[in-house]
Amino acid sequence: MNTEEQMRAVVAHGYGGTDVLGTVTVPLPEPGPGQVRIRVEAATVNPVDLATRSGALVEAGLMAARERTGIGWDVAGVVDGVGAGVTAFAPGQRVIGLRDLLDVSLGAYAGHLVLDAVAVAPAPPGVDAVAAATLPLNGLTALQSLDLLGLSAGDSLLVTGAAGAVGGFAVEIAARRGLRVVAQAGAADEEFVRGIGAEWTVDRAAEDLAAEVRRLVPGGVDAALDTAGSGIRALAAVRTGGAHATVVGGAAPVPLRGIRVHQHWIRADGAALAELAALKLTLRVADVLPLEHAAEAHLRVAKGGLRGRLVLVPDPGAA
Template sequence: MRAVVVRSFGGPEAVEVVDAEVPEPAARQVRIRVAAAALNPVDAGVRAGVFGGAGKQIGLGWDVAGVVDATGVATAWSPGDEVVALDYGMVKPLGSHAEYVVVDADAVAKAPATADAVHAATLPLNALTAAQALDLLELAPGRSLLVTGAAGGVGGYAVQLAAHRGVEVTGLARQDDAELVRALGARHVTEAAPGSVDAVLDAAVLGEPALAWVRDGGTYVGVIPQAAPAPVRGIRTTAVEVSPDGARLAELAALADEGVLTLRVAETYALDDAAKAHARLAEGGVRGRLVLVP
């Protein structure tokens, strides 16, 4: 099968498409024939060597939408099931940017019924990150939240999920994105005063400057593990480390079917054009996800 990997770190030119053996599922695993797989900023970080692994072949890709192709023992999935999954791992020999991927069965969920595979592939990593970050914030309905990077993949889902929970959301985004962010459910766009919100979900990775918007004793959640700024003014600071969770992913897929979550695709690329997709991601300004199609 074809798979997208890096064997040396660098820019988009480091991305290679290689021939690899089709992986076999072990007990409590499934093999998915990949129909679509989103490209995320974490893939660019892996490609650049941010997470280590020098001297190894590292497979790229965390998101997958496709069809179960084979299963190990002790799984509830069957060949032919249309699914989405999070293929978690910074440094792994193969990722979801391939023709087939093996994942743990409990990381898998039924794909949204109302979306094609390309759109479904934008859900797992970004929506799980947003949902798990909101869990850390523990905001009750009526409380106030500022989401930085509100027009991005994680930020957009965070706006929608928080608004769905009854939280009053302010989205921090470029003026050109104000209409989009309001459509996602933000009550305000870039209108927060210093110390005015109960919490910040920092999808744009602003770090310490984002604390200025939070009231004394509020909460900050970042999206890069072990990278939260030091607490000030009694603000609790932490960061989400996304984890695969098929049951939670099934809930998010259901919210997509209900129209609560918007699955946004910017462009699609053939798997063989993975380096071009990385180059487009590096240019910035992408609204929605770039998706690779084997």
């Protein structure tokens, strides 16, 4: 098989620390019916990638164990192949997409990625691939969680972890919808969250989250979107009969006081992703690394303190 029919990818061989990550050369994947193949220009590193690599998702029963596991959900790149029945995309088109299947042998940490066409959207116009790659997973998580809450313009919303990737998108989308946002963030991030639309801020170091929120919004907010795993602390800030959504696995509290509680699990949605791309949201990139430096990227994410995402870029000249 010649090099034109192969690609390089970073995968996990078994589960554990970053030492299980390795670069492999594999046959170029072919798109099947209803699928597109994307030449990867950028792939974002997300916390779920670390949980996949470590085996935490296997232990939680969210995926089956396998000898080789693909890593990476977010992709930005160029379509270079389409399967039968695909009419929405054509070779040469710049796109973004989300790989939401956990139990696969190849992920977005690769030279090419095959996705169902319904998981793909045109790339945001005027945005480079590195920045565009940070939108799918975190943007869709924020959008889908907000939709679960059923809020209307003028309603109040608490967003925990508001300076994080999901939290930042949630604040910005909520503000665009006319919601009044209370953003929980550190003092150093107050200017940022206000700049993307937060009306009020609560310091994440505050001892009593609910008391601080209720001081700003008497009676409690109409809903909370918990991206930080605050659980019952965030629920206590919500008015009786309100709504609460969490994006952290296992962090959904008991639905006290008639509050509607949702545990949100992300799903790929190309149509919604296209809507997000059109919103021109604030995209934050912490750093860019070569694909082969995936282990370093995982260590940096695990260390914490990043603002924005680390993005991996394949070497276009590598076999």
